[in-house]
Amino acid sequence: MTLQKWIEDRAIHGYPTFSIEDVRKTGMYSSEQILQNELSRLCSNKTIANVYRGYYVIIPVHYVLRGSVPATYYIDQLMAYLNKSYYVCMLSAAELLGAAHQRPQQFSVMTTFPKRRVVSTRNVTIDWFYREQFPEESLITKNTETGIIRISNPLLTAADLVQYQQHVGGLSRVATILEELAEQIDVKSQFAPLTSCVKKVVWQRLGYLLENVVGEIGLSDDLYEQLQSLSGALKYQPLSTLTENNPSERNSRWKININVQIETDDL
Secondary structure (H helix, E strand, O other): OOHHHHHHHHHHOOOOEEEHHHHHHHOOOOOHHHHHHHHHHHHHOOOEEEEEOOEEEEOOHHHOOOOOOOHHHOHHHHHHHHOOOEEEOHHHHHHHOOOOOOOOOOEEEEEEOOOOOOEEEOOEEEEEEEEOOOOHHHEEEEEEOOEEEEEEOHHHHHHHHHHOHHHOOOHHHHHHHHHHHHHHOOHHHHOHHHOOOOOHHHHHHHHHHHHHHHOOHHHHHHHHHHHHOOOOOOOOEEOOOOOOOOOOOEEOOOOEEOOOOOOOOOO
């Protein structure tokens, strides 16, 4: 059996990915160099794509012209191969929740330490982020072409966007997404599982945005009530992490130093 035929049979039986270890176990190649050459050839003719070191996705016909497949097609299988917990986060999660009016250029995945390098395959880049604690109760699943993927729920998505504002284009973009995401957020049911994973300053910034930029007064009141239930007094924090802290203009409710002007995009 040739590697090409083995790949075709694998795809037919519903296995869209494979590792180099899977190929070695077949015993098709006695020479490692010949195996590597054949994998390289199949990547060149767009039969497969190397999406991680030694891990490949079989490119279906409808993605051949692109020469790659979206990360949603294989991310669950890849993370199982790496034996790592994960969830799709930030702009990528917002898009899957129908709340990102611009398709993100990078595919964002939250996982656990140790860190791994960025994975690129033509027009798809996976951007890795890391948490010490994993909020399993705050994850939901979405169906894909090849099964399911795990993504952050609306409140965790909002919190991650605020926390990693420097990676998503700043708070103006975050606020624009919050306008669409807000209707899916239920603070009363979604807040409690996140208290050990999300810092107070993130909730302060998110609450300020919901109340004063997005105009979601009900949501901001719910968040403020939950925040008051946590131990310890709030301390003044800068709204943006991208500019110098300026205490001249303050919001006393959320204890926020307003150090940036925020304008949402017209949708």
